[in-house]
Structure formats: structure tokens, C-alpha cells
Amino acid sequence: MNKVWDLPRTAWQRTANSVGMARYSNRVDAVLASYPKSGRTWFRFILSSYLANAYGLQPAPDLYSMFAVMPNFDMDTQRGLPAFAFAAHKSAPPLIAVSHLPYSRLRFRNHPIIFMVRDPRDVMVSKYFHATRHKHRFSGDIDGFLRDPKHGIASLAEYLNGWSAGLQGRKHVVVSYEDLSRDTLGETARVLALLDLEIKPRMLADAVEAARFQNMQALELTKGLPGHDYDRRDGESRRMRRGKAGGFADYLTPEQIRFVETTCDRALTPEARALLTRSMI
Numbered sequence: 001m002n003k004v005w006d007l008p009r010t011a012w013q014r015t016a017n018s019v020g021m022a023r024y025s026n027r028v029d030a031v032l033a034s035y036p037k038s039g040r041t042w043f044r045f046i047l048s049s050y051l052a053n054a055y056g057l058q059p060a061p062d063l064y065s066m067f068a069v070m071p072n073f074d075m076d077t078q079r080g081l082p083a084f085a086f087a088a089h090k091s092a093p094p095l096i097a098v099s100h101l102p103y104s105r106l107r108f109r110n111h112p113i114i115f116m117v118r119d120p121r122d123v124m125v126s127k128y129f130h131a132t133r134h135k136h137r138f139s140g141d142i143d144g145f146l147r148d149p150k151h152g153i154a155s156l157a158e159y160l161n162g163w164s165a166g167l168q169g170r171k172h173v174v175v176s177y178e179d180l181s182r183d184t185l186g187e188t189a190r191v192l193a194l195l196d197l198e199i200k201p202r203m204l205a206d207a208v209e210a211a212r213f214q215n216m217q218a219l220e221l222t223k224g225l226p227g228h229d230y231d232r233r234d235g236e237s238r239r240m241r242r243g244k245a246g247g248f249a250d251y252l253t254p255e256q257i258r259f260v261e262t263t264c265d266r267a268l269t270p271e272a273r274a275l276l277t278r279s280m281i
Contacts (some may be wrong), residue, residue, distance in 0.1 A: 003047040024081045029094035034116035037126035039177035050207035091146040103166035118177035121248035157267035164271035165195035
């Protein structure tokens with residue numbers, strides 16, 4: 001068995017810095033894409049735990065080392081493609097890169113896409129706390145946030161419109177946070193099938209258990225996340241904040257909920273609305 005964190009990566013990181021992103025794209029087997037605050041960290045942890053188990057990689061990933069199994073689709077040395085630990089490994093797991101980037105035909109080429117969606121009302125609430133309490137990128141109330149062109153619901157609509165068009169004619173699977181919450185095993189198995197990976201029920205169950213909200217919250221409280229400097233004592237600033245589908249009702253007024261819904265109705269293309277059919281509760 002190979003220890004993930006003992007594999008040499010220096011040469012690969014050096015090559016990454018010299019040849020750039022284009023060459024790395026050829027090594028990527030699939031992309032997990034989502035708008036921020038759609039549940040990506042949770043699903044990345046499930047998939048990376050499963051891959052580590054299925055390929056005999058030890059120790060089990062945590063919120064830091066999971067980037068060695070499923071890196072971001074960028075050139076960050078700690079969390080991006082250079083952090084992938086298995087470039088020269090004979091029995092390497094597939095390289096599933098993870099991205100919040102808008103759709104680009106050139107950037108994502110013909111990679112199979114795992115596209116994750118979540119109820120826009122929950123996304124906006126989670127993103128508001130992330131921007132104000134975690135990243136400190138926005139100052140103002142949630143009403144102003146919803147209407148802000150850079151951070152608010154218009155940004156989400158633009159993102160979904162771009163990706164819904166880009167997914168047409170491409171190998172992909174759409175996973176909603178809500179479906180994943182209801183049937184974590186079944187939805188994860190659907191993704192593994194898209195990637196032509198063997199589904200090992202016991203290992204899948206172990207990965208889902210490892211990614212239970214309470215377990216991930218405990219990991220975050222202990223170590224935090226790489227590249228993030230925030231007050232983990234503040235429950236509203238954490239990445240593992242609540243893990244609740246439909247929690248927007250505790251934060252948004254009826255008028256704010258109508259604003260989000262009306263904006264989605266007006267701004268989303270029919271294809272983008274179709275992406276959300278399984279995410280609205």
C-alpha cells in the first residue's frame with residue numbers, strides 16, 4: 001500500500017510551473033464543477049475518501065490531504081493540480097479536478113463533467129455568510145448581497161446559464177445537494193458509474209460515513225482548511241456551517257425569497273432552469 005503523503009511530488013510541481021495549465025488539462029480525467037456554496041466540499045470529501053479506499057491509499061484523507069486526491073482545477077501548489085500526488089503512480093486513481101470557474105469550452109475541453117447544483121435560496125444564504133464572516137469580501141446586509149451584481153443572485157444565474165449551454169452534447173451527470181442529502185449512496189454511485197469506476201458497496205458506505213456532517217465539522221474545528229484564515233469558533237463562518245437543505249427560510253424574509261425566485265424565473269434560460277429541477281424543495 002502506498003502512503004499518499006510520502007509520494008514524491010517536487011518534480012511534478014516544478015514541471016507544472018514551467019509548462020502551465022494547458023498541459024495539465026490533458027491529465028485530467030473528469031471535472032467536478034459547481035457554483036460556490038453548492039455543497040462541493042462535502043461531495044469532494046466523499047469522492048476522495050472513496051478513491052483513497054478503493055486504491056489503497058493511506059492514511060484516509062482529511063480536509064487538507066483530500067486535495068492530493070482531488071485537487072482544484074488551477075495551479076495552486078497546495079490545493080491545485082500540482083498537489084495531485086499520483087501523476088507517475090502506476091495504479092493511479094482518476095484525476096478529478098474541482099472548479100468553481102465559469103464554463104469555457106477551451107478550459108474544460110472534452111472532460112466528463114460532474115455538475116453540482118443546489119437550491120439558489122440556500123446558495124445565497126450560505127454564500128452571504130461565506131463572504132461576510134469567512135472571507136470578509138462583502139460588508140452589508142443580506143438584502144444588499146442578494147442584489148449585488150458580483151455576489152448576488154444575478155451572478156448565480158449567469159453561471160448556470162453558461163454551464164447549462166456548455167453541458168449540451170457533453171458526457172456529464174448532474175447531482176443536486178438535495179438529492180445527495182436524501183440518497184447519498186445512490187447519488188455517489190451514479191457519479192462513479194459515469195466515471196466507469198467499480199462500485200464497491202462497503203467502501204462506498206465507509207466514504208459516506210466519513211463525510212457525515214458531524215465528522216467533517218469536527219475535522220474543520222480541529223484544523224480548518226488550507227488557504228483559509230477565519231474564526232472557526234464562529235459557527236456562521238465555518239465551511240461546515242449547517243448542512244441543512246431548506247435552511248434559507250431561517251434567514252430570508254418572504255420578500256427576499258420572492259426576489260430570488262423571480263430573478264431566477266426571469267434570468268435563467270430553460271436549460272438552466274432544468275438543471276435546478278431536482279434542487280428545489
